Amino acid sequence: MYIPTANSETRLPVLRQMMAAHPLAAVVTLGQDGLIATHLPLVLEDDGSEFGVLKGHVSRANPQWRSPAPDVEALAIFSGAQHYISPNWYPSKLEDGKEVPTWNYVVVHAYGSLRVVEDAGWILAHLNSLVDTHEAQFAAPWQVSDAPAGFIASQMKGIVGFEIPIRRLEGKWKMSQNRNEADRLGAIEGLSGLGTTESVAVAGLIDDAKPRDI
Numbered sequence: 001m002y003i004p005t006a007n008s009e010t011r012l013p014v015l016r017q018m019m020a021a022h023p024l025a026a027v028v029t030l031g032q033d034g035l036i037a038t039h040l041p042l043v044l045e046d047d048g049s050e051f052g053v054l055k056g057h058v059s060r061a062n063p064q065w066r067s068p069a070p071d072v073e074a075l076a077i078f079s080g081a082q083h084y085i086s087p088n089w090y091p092s093k094l095e096d097g098k099e100v101p102t103w104n105y106v107v108v109h110a111y112g113s114l115r116v117v118e119d120a121g122w123i124l125a126h127l128n129s130l131v132d133t134h135e136a137q138f139a140a141p142w143q144v145s146d147a148p149a150g151f152i153a154s155q156m157k158g159i160v161g162f163e164i165p166i167r168r169l170e171g172k173w174k175m176s177q178n179r180n181e182a183d184r185l186g187a188i189e190g191l192s193g194l195g196t197t198e199s200v201a202v203a204g205l206i207d208d209a210k211p212r213d214i
Contacts, residue, residue, distance in 0.1 A: 107172050108171050
């Protein structure tokens with residue numbers, strides 16, 4: 001991924017928090033018929049390595065798991081807050097009109113070799129972890145054990161697990177770090193005025209981002 005210095009995010013806690021907050025990733029692999037991608041929620045777990053391991057599952061009918069190129073890393077793309085930025089929000093536009101729109105966004109790319117797992121115990125543990133993570137927000141969380149064991153076992157026959165031990169992480173926070181303070185404040189005001197969840201989130205990220213030399 002092309003990452004200008006101003007937009008590079010390398011702090012591991014920040015990258016991990018973003019991946020946990022936006023767990024629906026695009027998993028891209030190279031197979032016999034070329035590139036293939038699947039969008040699915042992943043669980044990031046600590047395995048004692050520097051970056052951790054991603055765990056997920058796909059439908060057994062999905063051809064992606066059958067023939068990933070063993071010598072080519074898989075790529076998991078996590079997309080965070082994003083929004084269109086209007087040049088009308090920049091005070092500098094009034095000086096000479098030489099401004100154009102852009103798009104602010106946050107992404108993390110995780111790379112590693114994909115390993116297919118068909119062990120039923122591994123898959124059940126993964127499903128429990130996935131469900132428990134996302135049900136924790138509810139007062140009465142649903143658990144895998146709430147469903148009949150035979151039903152869960154039959155459902156598990158239709159999926160295949162996988163894990164990606166992360167060997168490389170890239171973070172890109174494109175949040176107006178290359179703009180002057182007046183333009184940054186103008187973008188924050190414009191986004192905040194829209195009042196949507198996404199626009200307010202991006203406004204907060206611009207406010208938090210630290211401008212750096214590029």
